[in-house]
Amino acid sequence: MSIDYARARARETMVEQQQRPWDVLDARVLDTLARVPREAYLADALRGLAYADTELPIGHGETTLKPVLEGRLLQALAPQPGESVLVIGAGSGYLVACMAALAREVVAVERHADLADAAQSRLAAQGIGNVVVRCADALAWNPGRSFDVICVTGAVATLPARFVEWLNPDGRMFVVHGHAPVMEAALVRRTVNGHHVEALFETELPYLAGAAPVPAFTL
Template identity: 60%
Template sequence: MTIDYAHARELMVEQQVRPWDVLDARVLEVLGTLPREDFMPDAQRQLAYADVPLPLGEGEFALKPVIVGRVLQALALDGSEDVLEIGTGNGYLTACLGRLARDVVSVERDAARAASAETALKAQGINNAQVVNADALAWDTPRKFSVVCITGAVDTIPQKFIHWLEPGGRMFVVRGRSPAMEAVLLHNDVNGPRIQSLFETDLPYLAGAAPAPAFEF
């Protein structure tokens, strides 16, 4: 069966993303033109526009299109930002960030996924996004970013992630305990971090950022 991916992309925007109050014209334009199927493993390609998180292997999942839309809208990118993404995954959100921001550095712990994402980004002509193969909780950089985007959940927000934010910068992150997690925008204000609640969701934890197992007696 041949899938009309352009039509599927249009339906994704109109039936999934827009009804979830994603109304930012630049975000909708990127989601409506970037071929999500080209970032998917072959086994998942036909499901590229389904309203479900798609497995990437080893317990990792590609974010649902509606979540990608909400993330991008919350970050309110205007093309001037330097973005740090933690968790490249299949590279689709990385590509969206590359289309909307000035520069993107994306950190991915799985070497095969990092290489695959980099190939997909280059194929789309997105040359302002660099993929770094590293574990973000062990990696460090002296660079500061105006935006940090975390694609996996954390029990609590690691201080080092906040440290990478410029003064006045903003971070998207999902925090808390499954199944009732909270997506927030952290603003790095002059008086300290300020949290803006966005929506409830439930995502797999970023590797190493899950809550410590509780002992039951």
């Protein structure tokens, strides 16, 4: 059995045994997950674990998201072919690649320069040309534009107003918010009067740098 065939089978198994049982049923999302090679966005030593139901280290204490969480957030956001996407936390570049397969263009920000460079290189190696990865801290950065879809790959204690302001009218954002160990994944929609938050499911993620709860002072 060739390595390419084995990895293709692993992707199929991931879709059938992880995504579908977790109610990821959108055909476009499942097709994307079945086609984008997750192993191409990992270090060589980790490629054999590319489709395991776990986070994987990518450096600086950061990890990938679990595949099932990636599937759920892609389904919730449902990026369309004519839409623009912002990914806050480019990580390995894999989720960015999935967004790029579904949308018109993707801008991704990553605060670690080496991770940003690696993600851009991996995306280019896969022939993905509708993505730009920028090295920036999203809590201090200004994109100078707005987006139809925003995906926040780290948790926030409270939703930053600046993220909502970056959404186009009727735009939507996936974000995990709250205090560990009980956090809530939510879909935020930009409305005429502000925004609406729809609870999706409970989960837990590491906080974005600078977005953790302020420690409470006790006597």
